[in-house]
Amino acid sequence: MKIGVLSLQGDFEAHTRVLARLDMPYCEIRHPEQLRDTDGLILPGGESTTMVKFIQAAGFEPALKAYAKARRPIFGTCAGAILLAAEVIDRPQFSLGLIDLVVRRNAYGRQVDSFIEVGPCAGFNEPLEMVFIRAPIIESVGPSVSVLARAQNRPVLVRSGNILVSTFHPELTVDNRVHAYFLAMAH
């Protein structure tokens, strides 16, 4: 088994560090054809506007849609969540529409409003530390989406079928559980 990490821009290296801690083979993805040998894909945090330029220009859009359609799992964190959403508001922008969410970008404010919160998460015995950096807010979820964790009364970790989304950054903590959950989806 091998996990791809979209490495067009952002904190892809932080994700690879977690995968290494979990002894999971991984590869960096910069071209659509590199998706072929992977069993799951992580869309990292970063600047979604930058990633969109690459996704629209380099043939990633059809490749990612086919990937999801083939029921291969995708995990998006922060910018990755924005890319996967059905709709992006407050500066509407392109998204892949692979999970039934409406997200609002930079919704907590600017960097001075970034924060860390500890809270419960469905299926985990111990609370989860959640790092929010210029994070988006999930404004609404469709009926197919289950909410696994909330912060400040809003969904922050959600799943629909083979798509997992967090608006926070589990890759910036020493806790491997969210990634381990994703790997279980990929098995």
Place this chain on the structure above:
Amino acid sequence: MSEQNLLRLKIGLAEMLKGGAIMDVTNADQAKIAEDAGAVAVMALERVPADIRAQGGIARMASPKRIREIMAVVSIPVMAKVRIGHFVEAQILEALAVDYIDESEVLTPADEEHHIDKHAFKVPFVCGARDLGEALRRVAEGAALIRTKGEAGSGNIVEAVRHLRKIQKEIKTLTVLPEEELMAEAKRLGSPFELVRMVAKNGRLPVPNFAAGGIATPADAALAMQLGAESVFVGSGIFKSEDPARRAQAIVQAVTHFREANILLQVSEDLAEPMKGIDIAKLDEKDKLQTRGW
């Protein structure tokens, strides 16, 4: 929030900016061009370094009104520069809620002895460095991101290469030194022992390390990346060139695909003229920006 968690958030934003290009802009129109080209952030300043060099005079923080206009038109992070040691300019930028502050040698220093106590701010800081000692001094003061100083506004990559190589070499050296030699090395570097020890153990800076100063072409950007930079700042290189939008796009591509020569070739073709540039050897010592700060 604990100081430790605040630092994690500051470094966290730098993590998000990796593998990208941060572009100097002087107004909202340029900021929009940069964002449309795929910049991960913009750096607001009054004049690009090449103009500061050419026009002389005191270079200060950009006007808050101008920065606010830039913040209004782009959704990517907005950084802005303050003079070395000018903590009140930084307080003003924090009140304005810019996303990153660059305590920059490109502006005229306000304090020739002391840099800003960056722990005192909620906004993260980036600082320039020419070697490991300088980088770790800035980290000790609270910088969450280090960039090479290079020689800003020169269009000449030679100084950024020198600084990147020097920092990498000094890091490598630390990793092979026996524990008892680290104290003497900390003394030589002029850096806090605990940070020196951390670098010796991890083989990397405690914060991300970007390149800046003299990047003018996609090849320059990719060179910096291949030498170990995790992102690039492009100052005068874009808006002092003939076709800024295309050059900006080409540099964004070059940073992501920095190891793929065929893509670097493709984005380097048919670019209009780059900025002219300066031979550093012909630059008077007093005209060098990199020697500001310590």
